[in-house]
Amino acid sequence: xxxxxxxxxxxxxEDSLELLEVGRLIYGDKGFCSYALAAxxxxxxxxxxxxxxxxxxxxxxxxxxxxxxxxxxxxxxxTYHFDAIVVPATHWGRxxxxxxxxxxRTGLVADVTGVGTDGDEVLMVRPAFSGRMLxxxxxxxxxxxxxxxxxxxxxxxxxxxxxxxxxxVDVQDIKTPGVRLIERREKPVAQDxxxxxxxxxxxxxxxRDFHLLERLAEALNGMVAASRKVVDMxxxxxxxxxxxxxxxxxxxxxxxxxxxGSSPHxxxxxxxxxxxxxxxxxxxxxxxxxxxxxxxxxxAFVEGLLERIEASxxxxxxxxx
Amino acid sequence: MRILxxxxxxxxxxxLRYNRETNTLIRENVRLLLNPEDATAVATALxxxxxxxxxxxxxVSMAPRGAMPHLEDLVRRGIDHATLISDRRHxxxxxWATSRVLARYLETRDFDCVFCGTHTLxxxxxxxxxxxxxxxxxxxxxxxxxxxxxDSREGQAVVEVDGETALMQFSVALPAxxxxxxxxxxxxxxxxxxxxNRDVSDRITVLGNSELxxxxxxxxxxxxxxxxxxxxxxGLEAKEPVLLRVDQEGIDKVYRWLEQKGFLQx
Numbered sequence: 001x002x003x004x005x006x007x008x009x010x011x012x013x014e015d016s017l018e019l020l021e022v023g024r025l026i027y028g029d030k031g032f033c034s035y036a037l038a039a040x041x042x043x044x045x046x047x048x049x050x051x052x053x054x055x056x057x058x059x060x061x062x063x064x065x066x067x068x069x070x071x072x073x074x075x076x077x078x079t080y081h082f083d084a085i086v087v088p089a090t091h092w093g094r095x096x097x098x099x100x101x102x103x104x105r106t107g108l109v110a111d112v113t114g115v116g117t118d119g120d121e122v123l124m125v126r127p128a129f130s131g132r133m134l135x136x137x138x139x140x141x142x143x144x145x146x147x148x149x150x151x152x153x154x155x156x157x158x159x160x161x162x163x164x165x166x167x168x169v170d171v172q173d174i175k176t177p178g179v180r181l182i183e184r185r186e187k188p189v190a191q192d193x194x195x196x197x198x199x200x201x202x203x204x205x206x207x208r209d210f211h212l213l214e215r216l217a218e219a220l221n222g223m224v225a226a227s228r229k230v231v232d233m234x235x236x237x238x239x240x241x242x243x244x245x246x247x248x249x250x251x252x253x254x255x256x257x258x259x260x261g262s263s264p265h266x267x268x269x270x271x272x273x274x275x276x277x278x279x280x281x282x283x284x285x286x287x288x289x290x291x292x293x294x295x296x297x298x299x300a301f302v303e304g305l306l307e308r309i310e311a312s313x314x315x316x317x318x319x320x321x
Numbered sequence: 322m323r324i325l326x327x328x329x330x331x332x333x334x335x336x337l338r339y340n341r342e343t344n345t346l347i348r349e350n351v352r353l354l355l356n357p358e359d360a361t362a363v364a365t366a367l368x369x370x371x372x373x374x375x376x377x378x379x380x381v382s383m384a385p386r387g388a389m390p391h392l393e394d395l396v397r398r399g400i401d402h403a404t405l406i407s408d409r410r411h412x413x414x415x416x417w418a419t420s421r422v423l424a425r426y427l428e429t430r431d432f433d434c435v436f437c438g439t440h441t442l443x444x445x446x447x448x449x450x451x452x453x454x455x456x457x458x459x460x461x462x463x464x465x466x467x468x469x470x471x472d473s474r475e476g477q478a479v480v481e482v483d484g485e486t487a488l489m490q491f492s493v494a495l496p497a498x499x500x501x502x503x504x505x506x507x508x509x510x511x512x513x514x515x516x517x518n519r520d521v522s523d524r525i526t527v528l529g530n531s532e533l534x535x536x537x538x539x540x541x542x543x544x545x546x547x548x549x550x551x552x553x554x555x556g557l558e559a560k561e562p563v564l565l566r567v568d569q570e571g572i573d574k575v576y577r578w579l580e581q582k583g584f585l586q587x
Contacts (some may be wrong), residue, residue, distance in 0.1 A: 107545070108448055129334050179460050
């Protein structure tokens with residue numbers, strides 16, 4: 001029986017639980033024993049999904065104490081000899097995984113979006129070169145296989161109900177973390193753009209009146225998204241940034257307005273079913289992968305389409321009256 | 322304050338092309354760029370030095386010799402020293418092997434703080450800051466948007482961090498590894514006219530493995546713990562788009578298309 005350890009990020013518990021799917025894809029439904037490390041003390045439904053759940057004695061440990069959490073992972077591995085260690089590629093997971101891999105002297109693959117096997121070997125697939133390439137990577141050496149996994153890259157499709165055995169881990173020789181939280185302000189919880197079927201996404205070409213996009217999003221029952229340029233200029237929050245350094249989205253319809261479509265951006269929208277691009281340059285990279293290209297000014301397009309939608313709904317309402 | 326800035330030169334990803342017959346990246350004639358987040362880190366360090374002129378900034382890069390013009394340029398922009406670790410035996414190093422080489426060099430240096438970018442444009446793993454911090458036993462923070470304070474006497478840095486769910490301010494004990502987020506407003510300073518052709522060769526050191534003295538088995542592909550099995554272009558199929566213009570006819574066609582596909586709820 002193989003052994004899989006999943007690190008539960010207390011700020012992304014649900015996304016962490018989905019990582020059980022990675023174990024299922026590699027080892028099969030019944031091929032592995034699952035272990036969860038809930039160092040931060042929050043673990044949601046993990047008690048019903050894992051075989052074993054570790055908490056930290058004298059804990060919980062804050063997720064920014066990445067050095068101690070890495071020691072904790074090392075300590076657990078020395079005791080349980082995992083075959084694979086999977087960490088969500090969240091803000092904190094991306095700091096914890098490299099530290100732990102260095103301690104374990106094992107290879108680490110970042111931002112994995114697909115897994116498979118070739119004989120006994122575990123294959124990990126990740127985007128590289130800003131999403132332009134997909135690299136298939138294997139770990140060498142004595143293991144364990146270690147990876148950070150892109151949040152929402154996997155969905156645990158057929159959960160098996162379990163009753164986890166709880167263990168409190170006593171990690172020795174903990175140093176003071178060297179990192180102290182002074183202040184934390186939660187970001188407003190907005191609806192996640194990854195959950196919207198329709199995205200109206202704006203780039204540099206519509207920056208002078210970005211808010212107009214809100215109206216079109218409302219008319220099409222969708223949400224507004226943005227390119228990196230708009231976010232870097234402070235005109236939109238990072239939470240709605242699409243692309244390799246933002247969010248990977250898979251809406252039914254993506255309307256890219258004033259976005260040229262650099263490869264990092266395109267990497268974020270490859271799963272969109274339909275793509276309409278509106279651009280003053282019909283040779284912009286995004287146009288070659290679009291279903292419909294509308295050449296011209298993005299804001300004029302938004303205004304025109306809004307008028308068309310409103311005119312039509314007025315007619316409809318008139319008819320009913 | 323002595324700041325070491327890790328600086329990677331990356332290929333301009335939008336210029337990369339792929340040879341489908343040989344299954345390799347065409348790297349010839351591809352421009353090298355300073356990794357944008359690393360450039361933000363250097364610009365932040367230079368901004369700090371402007372207010373604290375007795376600070377010392379050294380950049381550390383692992384790159385081929387072709388990186389030299391970029392490093393000369395940075396010295397002319399105000400950094401004190403550039404170190405280029407360049408050795409053919411490093412080719413193919415993964416983040417583990419890279420971090421170990423960097424750690425070996427950093428162990429020989431006296432510094433208060435390591436600055437770097439959070440991610441790079443090419444590999445984009447973001448693993449080197451963490452692996453290096455662990456190898457050196459240092460505190461780590463990445464995703465930094467603002468350096469609020471850097472105080473060698475107090476032995477702390479105060480930084481603002483944009484995490485996924487919250488904005489946070491941390492105090493980090495020095496020496497530490499600090500990874501910055503890209504900030505287009507934080508630009509490298511211009512080169513003064515009189516410095517354009519200044520000879521800066523005495524401010525650049527080139528090191529190879531003969532100086533660092535690592536075992537050859539620790540370097541390059543041999544020293545890596547991960548191996549790329551294959552690389553595929555994750556190419557989106559080029560489509561034959563319907564071409565329209567922003568005019569009455571174009572908008573009307575888009576409207577009817579949206580209606581037909583069921584995106585317009587009545």
